[in-house]
Amino acid sequence: MISPGRPPCALIWFREDLRLTDNPAVTAAVASGLPVTALFLLDEQSAGLRPLGGASRWWLSQSLKALARDCDRISLPFAVRSGSAGTAIPQTVEESGAAQVFWTRRYSEPEASIDAELRRALDRGGAVVQTFGGRLLHEPSAVRSGSGAPFKVYGAFWRAARSGGAPRAPLPAPAGQKIIAGPRLGGDEIDALGLEPRAPDWAGGLREAWTPGESGARDALETFLQDGLSGYSAARDRPDLPGTSRLSPHLRFGEISPVQLWHASEAALAEGLAQARDVEKFRNELGWREFAHHLLAAFPDMARRNASSRFDGFSWRKPDAAELDAWRGGLTGYPIVDAGMRQLWRTGWMHNRVRMIAASFLIKDLLVDWRIGEAWFWDTLVDADPANNAMNWQWVAGSGADAAPFFRIFNPVLQGRKFDPSGDYVRTYVPELSRLPAKWIHAPWEAPSEALDAAGVELGRDYPRPIVDHAAARKRALAALAQISDPT
Numbered sequence: 180m181i182s183p184g185r186p187p188c189a190l191i192w193f194r195e196d197l198r199l200t201d202n203p204a205v206t207a208a209v210a211s212g213l214p215v216t217a218l219f220l221l222d223e224q225s226a227g228l229r230p231l232g233g234a235s236r237w238w239l240s241q242s243l244k245a246l247a248r249d250c251d252r253i254s255l256p257f258a259v260r261s262g263s264a265g266t267a268i269p270q271t272v273e274e275s276g277a278a279q280v281f282w283t284r285r286y287s288e289p290e291a292s293i294d295a296e297l298r299r300a301l302d303r304g305g306a307v308v309q310t311f312g313g314r315l316l317h318e319p320s321a322v323r324s325g326s327g328a329p330f331k332v333y334g335a336f337w338r339a340a341r342s343g344g345a346p347r348a349p350l351p352a353p354a355g356q357k358i359i360a361g362p363r364l365g366g367d368e369i370d371a372l373g374l375e376p377r378a379p380d381w382a383g384g385l386r387e388a389w390t391p392g393e394s395g396a397r398d399a400l401e402t403f404l405q406d407g408l409s410g411y412s413a414a415r416d417r418p419d420l421p422g423t424s425r426l427s428p429h430l431r432f433g434e435i436s437p438v439q440l441w442h443a444s445e446a447a448l449a450e451g452l453a454q455a456r457d458v459e460k461f462r463n464e465l466g467w468r469e470f471a472h473h474l475l476a477a478f479p480d481m482a483r484r485n486a487s488s489r490f491d492g493f494s495w496r497k498p499d500a501a502e503l504d505a506w507r508g509g510l511t512g513y514p515i516v517d518a519g520m521r522q523l524w525r526t527g528w529m530h531n532r533v534r535m536i537a538a539s540f541l542i543k544d545l546l547v548d549w550r551i552g553e554a555w556f557w558d559t560l561v562d563a564d565p566a567n568n569a570m571n572w573q574w575v576a577g578s579g580a581d582a583a584p585f586f587r588i589f590n591p592v593l594q595g596r597k598f599d600p601s602g603d604y605v606r607t608y609v610p611e612l613s614r615l616p617a618k619w620i621h622a623p624w625e626a627p628s629e630a631l632d633a634a635g636v637e638l639g640r641d642y643p644r645p646i647v648d649h650a651a652a653r654k655r656a657l658a659a660l661a662q663i664s665d666p667t
């Protein structure tokens with residue numbers, strides 16, 4: 180496969196690791212001493228791959244542009260191509276004369292099988308493939324219960340994962356002078372890949388909210404360490420406060436690694452920027468991310484199949500188109516749900532607490548199959564992640580491996596009052612209610628007419644009345660649950 184006479188080079192195949200710092204595959208390629216060239220392949224052709232959602236496509240396009248700039252800065256040739264991995268990667272290897280190929284491992288299916296097959300094909304052709312961890316703190320196969328089986332309970336998983344001690348130290352980005360530039364591959368213009376919306380261009384809110392790419396990720400981390408980590412354990416549940424890191428899309432595309440976050444939080448603790456409980460809580464969330472990937476590696480169809488087969492017999496309602504539109508568009512009449520769904524539509528992200536409330540509303544108040552919500556989030560979230568999204572939807576539905584019980588049904592009014600006490604979050608995303616006092620903002624239908632008049636709100640005209648009565652919907656959901664419950 181490798182063309183005789185061509186000087187050998189090392190090929191870095193970037194996938195979900197769009198960074199130069201703490202990227203073991205990049206470090207190893209540079210250390211090989213060979214001239215190095217790099218590739219990103221937009222694979223929309225391999226059988227079984229789930230197409231990226233719209234918001235993720237926008238993010239990917241920006242992230243690739245940032246990576247191209249970063250590679251340029253250190254004189255590392257970088258090309259973007261499109262095609263199916265099974266064909267395009269061997270072709271690129273042949274064309275470039277790559278003697279060694281470096282990549283960061285993926286754990287979902289069919290990605291892992293595609294990689295295994297490719298590795299065999301490249302080996303047969305004489306190219307040496309070297310693969311590295313880099314997406315997670317721990318390889319999923321390295322964290323196993325006593326019986327060797329994957330864990331299904333978060334607490335046990337995280338204890339076992341942590342028993343191995345702190346993760347390795349992060350690797351520096353390669354210095355430009357260490358890189359011997361390999362061949363510059365021909366490729367596609369990133370703008371020509373069709374990743375960004377054109378007509379209509381709905382990405383204005385995303386552009387305002389985010390800076391994709393490695394330096395955007397570093398800045399987000401720095402802001403979080405300075406302003407967010409201290410007090411994180413309490414503020415992370417408050418959508419009205421900037422209490423979380425907003426690093427999720429950067430992690431999703433591998434612009435920053437969990438190893439970097441682990442050590443950065445350690446350093447923040449040592450410098451007195453945060454308390455131990457905040458650092459512990461933050462790491463715990465990274466632990467949930469690890470657990471989600473661990474589950475996805477063990478149960479590749481987690482986005483399609485209930486982990487608990489009991490839920491296979493659940494009688495979901497056939498979704499009512501008007502109700503579904505109201506949920507997606509933030510017009511359910513429940514302000515905290517609507518604020519969340521509008522934050523999602525405008526910025527491609529929603530606060531975790533509100534994700535739980537909005538998901539619970541769809542699944543339990545509207546009795547709609549969790550997979551329909553998962554698919555909407557998949558399309559609209561900039562951090563849409565095959566592991567995190569599926570695990571969390573199943574967590575809310577009660578059908579997951581280690582899930583909240585179905586009968587825990589969020590009351591959107593009480594949740595709003597508890598976690599958005601002054602209503603500022605609702606005011607930001609549901610401006611038609613912005614003049615309503617905090618007392619009524621989470622249940623405007625309970626407000627006296629003078630309060631509504633004074634706030635300029637006529638229910639049913641300026642803002643909808645609730646599309647379902649929560650108390651009645653709760654009873655209906657529990658009755659549906661009873662049908663699949665074991666009576667013993």
Ligand code: FAD
Pocket residue numbers: 415423424425426427428430431464465467468469471529530531532534535538556560562563564565567568569571572575
């Ligand atoms: P922080 O609080 O700063 O947490 C740091 C990191 O820990 C996050 O960036 C994320 O990588 C990880 N993390 C935090 N909470 C969770 C969690 N519950 N599960 C797994 N990892 C977590 N997260 C995604 O990254 N992608 C998704 O597609 C996604 N879908 C979700 C769907 C639903 C219904 C729910 C309830 C949650 C979902 N989450 C998802 C988890 C969580 O809401 C986001 O990770 C979090 O809001 C991201 O914001 P942050 O980076 O500021 O989080």
